[in-house]
Amino acid sequence: MKAIVYREIGDPSVLKLIERDVPEPGPGEVRIRIHASGVNPTDWRAPSSSEWPMPYLEVTPHHDAGGVIDAVGPGVETFAPGDRVWVMSAGLGYNTGTAQELTVLPTSKVWPLPENASFEVGAALGIPALTAHRALTVAEGAPRRLAPKALDGFTVLVTGGAGAVGHATIQLARWAGATVITTVSGPEKAALATAAGAHHVVNYREGDPVAEIRAVAQDGVDVVVEVAVAENLDVDLAVLKNSGTIAVYNDDNPKVELNILQNIGLDTRFHFLLALSTDERMARMAGAADDVTAAVLDGAMGVGEEHGLPVIRFPLAETAAAHLAAQNGAVGKVIVDPTA
Structure with a gap:
């Protein structure tokens, strides 16, 4: 499968497209096929700032996404293959960012994406x-x-x-x-x-x-x-x-x-505010994620120009260009599409 990684601090050119093995979900985990990966300020700042040390020797960026459950690990009963989901804080505490075709995450970072919402909506939730x-x-x-x-x-x-x-x-x-x-x-x-x-x-x-x-x-x-x-x-x-x-x-x-x-x-x-960080704060934000999902179900969280947030889409191979667009103040939600 294809994934974006960086192995050093620098400008967006440090982001590289690589091939890696398909990961297998462990106990309490799900594998998600990513359809839309959201770019946030932390995503383009982290690879370019010496003040943010690299947590791993090789990092896959992005925390938010919309996608579909591809496989479930042992003990998972809340999700099944084919379920549409949105993802939050994928790269916090795990080197499982969403700038890749497939990612494996614990179910604590995954929420149902209502049928009335696009994958771009899912990628614009999270942070x-x-x-x-x-x-x-x-x-x-x-x-x-x-x-x-x-x-x-x-x-x-x-x-x-x-x-x-x-x-x-x-x-x-x-x-x-x-x-x-x-x-x-x-x-x-x-x-x-x-x-x-x-x-x-x-x-x-x-x-x-x-x-x-x-x-x-x-x-x-x-x-x-x-x-x-x-x-x-x-x-x-x-x-x-x-x-x-x-x-x-x-x-x-x-x-x-x-x-x-x-x-x-x-x-x-x-x-x-620091919305996401410690395990304690993440537990508190689980209720917030339930509320956000309810708002999505009610049709209150649309994206696109008609909803006030234009979507600016890039294929996975152009993630560096997506980061540069966000860094330069693009008006709208910058999305990386691993399916393109």
Whole structure:
């Protein structure tokens, strides 16, 4: 079978297409034929950053995917060959990334993919959707699980609503009943955020974004799901409800300066998110994955331009080009297709 690997740190050219033996699933494991492998920022950053040491001498990248069960190991009763599934955190703790034709994973990393969802939807869940779920459930008074009406009465501000996590947050928050506001940088991204389901879209490069947000959320927003807190902090604090939460999942700027008295006055809660890592956190995220699957079953988690997240597809042999596209800020979900 074909697989992508890298054996050294460097630019996307370190990614190589190789042939390897078909792996066999062990006890509690399933073998999955990958139909769509999602590219996330961690996927293109890890091979190129000396700050992220290689966990193995040879690494197969990508954590998320949509595919079909090809074989099951001893003791597996929850899945059978032919079942459609989505995969999360494939490469965390196991050298079983999804940038290959077949991968073997424990069932704890695999969830059913409803028949109404494409494999591209499956590949766009994982890290983005579970990060979004966590961001929506850390605020004071917020539920720890999501379902229809779980966020009734909540107002959520999503910065960067045209990105993968922003897109998933908009969809999950709307499905759970929140009023969703998002900020974007221009009309093209505004159209995508609207298609994703945002109730109100604000172009932060024009007019007065604080006034526009406050016009919708006169009492302030309950939670800000933040992609660039250093850049957006002044706006966030100007629109945040007293005792509100700023949930930070990413920022290219490693430092932010806080006015302590201002934040004491607002009783601000900052929550810096790491959705997937330790076994304990993974166990907690299993419930989140169930919620995400329920949202998919309800048709709330679509991808494609009509759903606010264009799909940019590459064959497996062009995984390096896929990483480069994501690294250069491609608008949409970059997908590698091992079947192409």
